[in-house]
Amino acid sequence: MIGRLSGQLLVRQPPQLLLDVNGVGYEIEAPMSTFYALPEIGSKVTLHTHLVVREDAHTLFGFATExxxxxxxxxxxxxxxxxxxxxxxxxxxxxxxxxxxxxxxxxxxxxxxxxxxxxxxxxxxxxxxxxxxxxxxxxxxxGAGVSPATALARPDDAVADAVSALIALGYKPPEASRMVRGIETRDMSSEGIIRLALQSTAK
CATH class of the missing domain: 1.10.150.20 (5' to 3' exonuclease, C-terminal subdomain)
Structure with missing residues (x-):
């Protein structure tokens, strides 16, 4: 089973992309939620993968997050x-x-x-x-796991990513959600949201 691939992004044409891993090109199918998180062509990317094996084809599916x-x-x-x-x-x-x-x-x-x-x-x-x-x-x-909403968050959802990171830092899920609730998160990265959330607790 191929569980993860890291390489250079050569083609991104939804729902397919082509990843060059040490000279081998892997054709991968991915949902739009993953395409939203992809970098520019030529950039290095890591995808979590799932291989579907059938009699007539082996299809590799890729995802931005586990x-x-x-x-x-x-x-x-x-x-x-x-x-x-x-x-x-x-x-x-x-x-x-x-x-x-x-x-x-x-x-x-x-x-x-x-x-x-x-x-x-x-x-x-x-x-x-x-x-x-x-x-x-x-x-x-x-005791430190993520809630279903956080566990299934789209990779482009900076708020969910921030909540997940706060939980990983040891905050309880309800507390992590409360910490980001009062922040103006529009156009902010998850790192920015986390920084403001942590600053709010220090006041």
Whole structure:
């Protein structure tokens, strides 16, 4: 299993990209959430990958974060959700909105995604709700784990990244969320948000 690749980004043409790893070009498919986080062509990039092996093809999927890959792996375990539809879901809805749909049983919003019918939306709600509960329980057991919303955050969501970093620094999830809530975060990087959050606690 190929779990991670680091190399030079040669081509970025959604949903495909080409990564040069020591002279070997890897064709990788990725959701838009990953494309949002990619650097310019020619830059070095690291992707967390998932290899799907079939009789007629070996397809490599790439993700900007391990959390994004974890969500993809959870999605493709849902009956009726293949790798292509998993990419569509990750590309078409933010993590927070997806979690809200699952938590609220909002199948109507999920059916607005291409390829997601009523039955698939209902299966997503039932099966992903169990996954979210499991992740939430694991976060509680560890004492420093991330909440489902943070664990599934899109890589371009600086606020979620900041909350995740604060939790990694030892703050409880509710406290980390409270620390960033009062900050004007528009156009700020996660590092900037973290800096202001830590400064607020020092006052």
């Amino acid at each position: 959390n994004e890959r974890a969500m993809f792996r959870a999605l493709i375990k849902v009956n009726g959700v293949g790798a292509r539809l998993g990419l569509t879901i990750l590309s078409g809805i933010s993590a927070d909105d997806f979690i809200r749909c699952v938590t609220d049983g909002d199948a109507a919003s999920l059916t607005r995604l291409p390829g997601v019918g009523k039955k698939t939306a209902e299966r997503l709600i039932v099966e992903m709700k169990d996954v979210l509960k499991k992740w939430q329980a694991e976060a509680g057991d560890s």
